[in-house]
Amino acid sequence: MASTIRVKAVANGDKTEVQSLIQHPMDSGFVKDKDGKLIPPHYIEIVTFDWNGKRVFTAFWGPAVAKDPYLKFSFKGGKKGDELKISWSDNEGKSDSMTAKIV
Amino acid sequence: MLRAMIAMPGERVIERRLVLQFLGAGGVAAASLLGGWIWPAEASEEGPAWPKDAFGQKDEAHALSALYGKTVEPSDKVSIDVPEIAENGAVVPVSMTTSLPDVTSISFLIPQNPFTLTASYQLAECIEPNIACRVKMAKTSDVVVVVESAGKLYGTRKQVKVTLGGCGG
């Protein structure tokens, strides 16, 4: 089963840039389907980033974050081969997680 | 949080407003304002809980007070990059940066959205205060970014025009 998480983590000098794309509908609960019924809200609430086991970044998201949510940030430090673990959980209790290596 | 509810002479406007709410019809409002802090909603495995109360607020003042309990000072040391006219309100790329030090939290709010708070980020020391993400906008609105630096809040805002699509390129 393919992961829902795509990551590009690139070390550049003393900084590492992280970009992530997560496959998720991020339904706001305000949109109707083609039969006119409201599609219930279904969105990621928490995304965490752990660098070499240390929690460095937490995202709290609501339904106004776009579908297939994207995130870009950087941090000082990080070198090629370091591990970056990304986990998310949503309002329906679903979750996914993956570990990428910094390149 | 309780401290913020009590009126003091010369206290900032936002907290007076909170008190009026609390004293007025405020029972429910007060309970919800307290709830997010004292009784956390779903907790993640490790780390803080999702701020359910803040995400449920429908205006900027309440969202900020639920999330931080402090007021925001406009600052030109915080900058936000958003399109002038969104190509599609469903996916609006936004990014921010700041030269302020010791940034521990960054939040995006969209006052004209049904729920004001869009996203809130918690940063460890090593994280650069420069974030990009993609948001949904229901209609033309300011996009507000708030930065917590050395325990105080600073912010800026910029308007994004959201129109009806035509045929789509």
Next chain:
Amino acid sequence: MTGRAGRRYRWQWIALALLAVALLPASAEERTDPAADQRAFQAHFRHAFPSVALNDFANGPYAVDKGMRKQWEEIMQFPPYEFALDRGKQLFETPFANGKSYADCFPNKGIGIRENYPYFDQETGEVVTLDLAINRCREKNGEKPLPYEVDDMAAIDAYMASTSRGKPFDIKIPDDRRALAAYENGKKFFYERRGQLNFSCASCHIEAAGKRLRGDILAPALGILASFPIFRTDWGSLGTVDRRFVTCNQQVRSVPFRPEDEAYRDLEYFLSYMSNGVALAGPGARP
């Protein structure tokens, strides 16, 4: 034509009538000159948008509007079609039940050939698009055809298009009366008004190219198919050329044709040929 005026100008009327007959269009293929059409078509857009490089026309609205382009560049840092593209590669590489695969149906195993589609099949006398070829491949190997426009068809399209990134459109019109007729048919469709809104493709994509239609910027017709299939934010998913033709026709309030109807295949043939020389940039992202 009666009375004194008619008698007075009789010779002029006869001369006029003879002139009209002389100017009557000859048979279709004598009039058809796709190469001249293409030169005129491209010259129009190069002149209308002098600062846009030929290959940039593949980027539609982003080639002609700075504000849109910036948003697109930000989104392209991590394109929304990545998931579908990976799926497309996986589908393309998975063999059929009989052990064969798509690679067996296409030249060069299906890699780096997207720029040659559509082509005119002189055996069957029809225009063959990539999507039609994909389904013909499936049927030939005992598989059910895929629904057009979306999902797996769009995903496979995306993968095959990605292997041709940077290669210019290279559509051929053989010296065959039927091929020329198909080309003319597509051209006629493009310039013909339709629907309650009474727009032709040209109304928006030539006359109003680069201008706004409500919140959208209209793409020039030159290069307009070069980034297909496209992930439209509006759709929240990937869609093929058929999907866009159908929805565009619906949006001018005309009853659309079925995907891969001869009308749409001929239209795709015409539009692709007009864009010969423009480098492919699919799959693409759009508003």
